[in-house]
Each structure stands twice: as C-alpha cells, then as structure tokens.
Amino acid sequence: MGVLAAERIKLTSTRSPWWCSAIVVVLGIGLAALMAVITNIDAEPGQGPPPLTPTLAASGVTGFGVMVLMIMAALTVTSEYRFGVIRSSFLAVPNRSKVIVSKAGLVGVYAAVLTAVLALVAFAVAKMIAGDGVPTLVLEGNWRAIYGIPIYAFFAVMLAIGVGVLVRQSAAAISLIVLWPLLIESLLGAFGSFGRAVNPFLPFANVNRFLSVEEISGNWHWGVWGSLIYFAAFCVLVFAGALVVVNRRDA
Secondary structure: OHHHHHHHHHHHOOHHHHHHHHHHHHHHHHHHHHHHHHHHHHOEOOOEOOOOOHHHHOHHHHHHHHHHHHHHHHHHHHHHHHHOHHHHHHHHOOOHHHHHHHHHHHHHHHHHHHHHHHHHHHHHHHHHHHOOOOOOOOOOOOOHHHHHHHHHHHHHHHHHHHHHHHHOOHHHHHHHHHHHHHHHHHHHOOOHHHHHHHHHHOHHHHHHHHHOOOOOOOOOOOOHHHHHHHHHHHHHHHHHHHHHHHHHOOO
16 A cells, blocks of 8 residues: 555656646547537438447547557656656655556556546537437447457556557657557558458457447457457466566666
C-alpha cells in the first residue's frame, strides 16, 4: 500500500497526467460530436443518414485517447529514469518488480475508468446530436464496442510501461508507441500475400477486431475473444520481459 500511495502522489502531483487526461477527454467527446455532425451533413434526402456505429462514435477514445494514455504511462517511467527519481524508488523498495507492477496497476486502472466513462459519454453525445434517425447507433448487441475500451486501455498501459522500462528514453518509447499501431502494422499488412498472412498475428490488428462491432475481413485463426486474448498475452509478455530486465540492469 505504501508503494501504491507513493505512485499515486507521483501521478497526481505532476502536470503531464492532467494535461494528457484533458486531451483524452477533448478528443473522445469532440470526435464523437464531429462524427455525428458529419453523419447528419452527409445524409442524403429521403435516404436517411449513413451508418454511425458505436465503434465509430467512440473512435476518438480508442483511436487517439488510448494512445495519449499510453504515452502518459510511458512517461511515468522514462521521466523517472531521466531525472534519476527511479533510483530513489528502488532504494526505498528493493523489490523493483513491486514498483513497476504498482505503477502499471495504478495507471492502468485509472486509464480503464477514464476511458469507460468517456466511451459512454461519447456514445451519448453522438446519439444526442445524430438523433433517433440513426438505427445503427444503438447499444443492443453492440456493447463490446463500449466495455471493450477499458479492457483495451488497461492492457495498452501495461504495454506502454513495459516499453518505457525496456528503452528508458522518452523519445524512443513514444516513437514505438505511436509508430507501431499507426505505421508499422499498416505497412506490414500492405505487402500482398505476406501481409495477409502476418496480419492475424499483429497485436493492434487483433484488438481493433475485438473492438469493432462489424467483422473485419482477414484470415483469422480465432474468434473475436481470441483476438483479445492474443493482444493481452502480447502485452503481458512485453511487461514480463520488462520486469526481468529491470531487475538485471542498473538503475
């Protein structure tokens, strides 16, 4: 409990978590409203508005919000390495794994709670702006698009902290967090037959499949819940590797 209290003080006494949280709120709610407005503008007379699914309404949370939270999580580690604060933590708590696990648990739970609330608010805002004329913007049968977001956020934070521990540099950690889902996986999936073969094994492709209420085409080897398990296993594996490394390298 003392380690958790120390990590809570670190998290709430610095400015970056507050700024990151504010950015996540603005992106989550702002993009939901923007999607609903665009849907109404693009609606053709007599045909009704185009589809606006819960997945699309919450895309600001899943697409950008979680990425900002991952950057925030990585900075909680890399900033301590940069300023030497991590050494004091390891001197106070010789069990280094306990420090990293406490940090991941605290930030992960915070990210899960924040994204869960934002996902519901984003859906409500989109529904209010789009009106009842959008038949696809309903939660019945689409709850996975909402309750899957905090699950995704928790494991994504675990992954980000693991990356931060492994590389120890803010620029390198942020580059990996941003480029991997946005660029590297997209490039790998674009190489014809090789891309089609490797795409089912890409972690973020799997979690995006889990979050989507519509089936994503591809040569998948498991169901949507299998995709979540695969992404979670990838995050746990990276985090476990970080725990091994942090106990073997000098602080």
